[in-house]
Amino acid sequence: MACAMCSTRAPDGKAAMSELLNIDDLHLEFHTYDGVVKVLAGVNLQMRRGDVLGLVGETGCGKSMTALSVPRLIPMPPGRITAGRVTFNGEDILSKRESEMEAFRARHVGMIFQDPVTNLNPLFTIREQLVDAVLYQQAQGKKVPGRWRGFSPSVRQLRKEAHERAVELMRLTGIPDGDKRIYDYPHQFSGGMRQRVLIAMALAGDPDLLIADEPTTALDVTIQAQILRLIRSLVAQLGLTVLLITHNLGVVARSCERVAVMYAGRVVEESPVRELFRNPKHPYTRGLIAAVPQKDVHRGGLEGIPGIIPNLINPPAGCRFNPRCEHVMDICRESVPPAIDVGAGHRASCFLYPEDA
Amino acid sequence: MNIRFYILRRIALVIPTLIGLSILTFSIARIVPGDPVGLAAGPRATEEIKEAFRREFGLDQPLPIQYINYMTGLFRGDWGESLYTRRAVINDLRVYWPATLELTTAAVVIATVLGVPAGVISAMYRNRLPDHVARVLSLFFVSFPSFWLAMIFQTWFARDLGLFPIGKRLPVLVSPPAPTTGLFLIDSLVQLDLETFLISLRHLFIPALVLSFGAFASITRITRASMVEALEKDFVRMERAIGIPYRVIIFKYVLRNALIATITVISLNFGWLMAGAILIETIFDWPGLGLYAVEASLSLDFQPIMGIAILYGVVFSVVNILTDIVYGILDPRIRYG
Numbered sequence: 001m002a003c004a005m006c007s008t009r010a011p012d013g014k015a016a017m018s019e020l021l022n023i024d025d026l027h028l029e030f031h032t033y034d035g036v037v038k039v040l041a042g043v044n045l046q047m048r049r050g051d052v053l054g055l056v057g058e059t060g061c062g063k064s065m066t067a068l069s070v071p072r073l074i075p076m077p078p079g080r081i082t083a084g085r086v087t088f089n090g091e092d093i094l095s096k097r098e099s100e101m102e103a104f105r106a107r108h109v110g111m112i113f114q115d116p117v118t119n120l121n122p123l124f125t126i127r128e129q130l131v132d133a134v135l136y137q138q139a140q141g142k143k144v145p146g147r148w149r150g151f152s153p154s155v156r157q158l159r160k161e162a163h164e165r166a167v168e169l170m171r172l173t174g175i176p177d178g179d180k181r182i183y184d185y186p187h188q189f190s191g192g193m194r195q196r197v198l199i200a201m202a203l204a205g206d207p208d209l210l211i212a213d214e215p216t217t218a219l220d221v222t223i224q225a226q227i228l229r230l231i232r233s234l235v236a237q238l239g240l241t242v243l244l245i246t247h248n249l250g251v252v253a254r255s256c257e258r259v260a261v262m263y264a265g266r267v268v269e270e271s272p273v274r275e276l277f278r279n280p281k282h283p284y285t286r287g288l289i290a291a292v293p294q295k296d297v298h299r300g301g302l303e304g305i306p307g308i309i310p311n312l313i314n315p316p317a318g319c320r321f322n323p324r325c326e327h328v329m330d331i332c333r334e335s336v337p338p339a340i341d342v343g344a345g346h347r348a349s350c351f352l353y354p355e356d357a
Numbered sequence: 358m359n360i361r362f363y364i365l366r367r368i369a370l371v372i373p374t375l376i377g378l379s380i381l382t383f384s385i386a387r388i389v390p391g392d393p394v395g396l397a398a399g400p401r402a403t404e405e406i407k408e409a410f411r412r413e414f415g416l417d418q419p420l421p422i423q424y425i426n427y428m429t430g431l432f433r434g435d436w437g438e439s440l441y442t443r444r445a446v447i448n449d450l451r452v453y454w455p456a457t458l459e460l461t462t463a464a465v466v467i468a469t470v471l472g473v474p475a476g477v478i479s480a481m482y483r484n485r486l487p488d489h490v491a492r493v494l495s496l497f498f499v500s501f502p503s504f505w506l507a508m509i510f511q512t513w514f515a516r517d518l519g520l521f522p523i524g525k526r527l528p529v530l531v532s533p534p535a536p537t538t539g540l541f542l543i544d545s546l547v548q549l550d551l552e553t554f555l556i557s558l559r560h561l562f563i564p565a566l567v568l569s570f571g572a573f574a575s576i577t578r579i580t581r582a583s584m585v586e587a588l589e590k591d592f593v594r595m596e597r598a599i600g601i602p603y604r605v606i607i608f609k610y611v612l613r614n615a616l617i618a619t620i621t622v623i624s625l626n627f628g629w630l631m632a633g634a635i636l637i638e639t640i641f642d643w644p645g646l647g648l649y650a651v652e653a654s655l656s657l658d659f660q661p662i663m664g665i666a667i668l669y670g671v672v673f674s675v676v677n678i679l680t681d682i683v684y685g686i687l688d689p690r691i692r693y694g
Binding site for chain 2: 071073098102103104105106107109110111112113115118119120121122123124125132133136137140185187198201202204205211
């Protein structure tokens with residue numbers, strides 16, 4: 001039991017390095033009273049087993065919506081996927097029925113969110129929530145016998161094992177005295193500890209993919225560092241595949257191997273982390289990196305990218321960055337730039353680069 | 358804070374509440390214009406007869422003394438007697454109160470058993486057909502006067518279909534079970550008298566159902582509203598994201614969050630129904646406290662009025678304490694202190 005986490009799950013009939021997640025030309029709209037918001041306009045994203053991919057971009061660029069499309073948790077309505085495919089392990093997610101999705105989420109995906117205070121249910125003990133996470137993720141959509149059936153020895157055994165697994169998960173995520181603290185309620189934990197509990201819940205079923213949506217944004221700086229260290233050590237220990245969403249380039253630099261930059265509903269550049277910082281190609285990425293405050297530059301204020309994020313009800317035609325771009329050309333206002341190879345594993349969607357490079 | 362200590366303290370706090378209530382009722386019952394003695398002694402009573410009446414009931418003494426006499430009697434179990442019937446109030450309450458308690462409790466149970474699931478379904482299928490049905494039903498039930506619905510139900514189910522008796526707690530020829538609690542359902546069960554149990558259940562059903570409609574509507578609406586609110590919480594998305602089935606999320610995790618508001622409304626309804634049962638009791642010839650209270654008030658029969666006020670005060674306090682205890686069971690963040 002204790003070592004179930006340590007072994008990487010055998011990939012389902014595929015080679016270990018095969019493609020795990022493929023988001024292909026995903027278009028998402030939100031219908032609001034003001035009009036149709038084109039939130040995602042052709043997102044492309046690929047992840048392989050073992051990848052740690054950072055997804056960066058500013059508020060409202062569609063990072064979270066891209067992530068939520070994998071467990072299919074985008075509220076619909078008002079959301080509507082108008083084009084594109086999401087495949088996971090070769091399975092088409094968008095065509096699944098909701099009941100199949102419940103099993104899918106239990107089996108393949110773990111997710112942690114921004115605010116550890118509101119993401120735990122305040123009325124239930126950690127034990128109740130964590131044991132349920134273990135039981136339902138192990139059941140993978142099948143029925144779980146309720147606690148009221150505790151008179152049956154097999155049920156009691158099942159719940160006892162789930163309890164042991166829950167304590168083990170607490171140890172794994174660095175919560176001291178898990179065997180005692182499991183009986184506590186969420187409000188008896190600090191913010192950092194609650195985020196650890198949430199990570200434990202997400203990992204309960206040994207998921208293929210962990211999606212972390214700004215997991216450190218609501219925490220204070222020292223706790224942020226601890227949580228990132230925890231995620232990194234879990235990646236090393238368990239061989240997790242992680243999609244890490246953040247607006248903080250520093251977090252990406254420290255925690256990820258690859259990074260995808262999003263702007264206004266599209267992925268504009270994708271590259272290994274070092275390459276991106278050393279050699280950013282897309283004008284938006286360059287602006288973003290230039291905007292990171294440097295500790296050795298004390299003259300002048302903070303750099304910024306001129307202009308504001310476009311209104312996604314009436315987005316600019318062509319490249320959505322064109323109104324803010326210093327290299328803007330006529331073609332940028334007419335058509336959407338395709339993703340072009342600009343280096344080893346490095347792709348940028350910009351007309352500045354010749355397509356055959 | 359220890360919960361036992363908290364309950365003891367809450368019970369202790371009931372005493373000042375009841376003293377305040379008794380002073381208020383006592384004053385109102387005495388201050389209202391009208392001469393209870395004149396009413397009780399009859400139109401042709403001489404001044405001497407009225408004077409004798411006053412002396413007998415202690416009405417010749419100053420008000421504060423009267424109050425103190427009443428209160429000391431209360432603690433000895435002497436709740437005074439009616440000016441008219443000369444029966445002891447405490448005995449009347451013993452006879453009428455269980456009928457009202459049985460009717461109100463049954464109504465609250467029906468309203469809760471139907472209203473909470475209706476609210477949950479409403480919230481699950483928000484703005485879809487089941488939601489519309491539940492909302493129209495609850496609007497229907499609050500909008501129609503209960504006495505009208507009572508008569509319609511009486512006509513349909515009792516007269517036309519003959520499914521249920523038209524009124525009363527039991528038929529004239531059936532003798533009530535020996536009174537342990539005075540609640541026929543419980544008394545007959547205690548004596549394993551299934552036949553009487555079923556008969557009194559049939560008598561209880563329609564009055565309790567009609568009485569429950571208003572409460573059903575408010576319980577449905579508050580459950581729906583708080584379920585909708587709880588469903589928007591972040592933890593619902595988190596629980597879905599990690600693969601907890603939606604029905605488990607609804608019935609286990611979200612429902613408990615929504616029940617806190619619902620419990621409040623249920624306990625308030627219990628009070629309202631007790632006070633409001635009078636119309637239903639009249640229509641169904643239900644020998645409850647409502648009719649007794651109205652007769653006492655109309656004839657300024659102050660001893661029964663006092664008795665009823667004190668009894669209701671105690672019941673309200675008990676319901677409130679129970680509600681607070683249930684809060685604490687539902688929400689661990691509530692600390693007693």
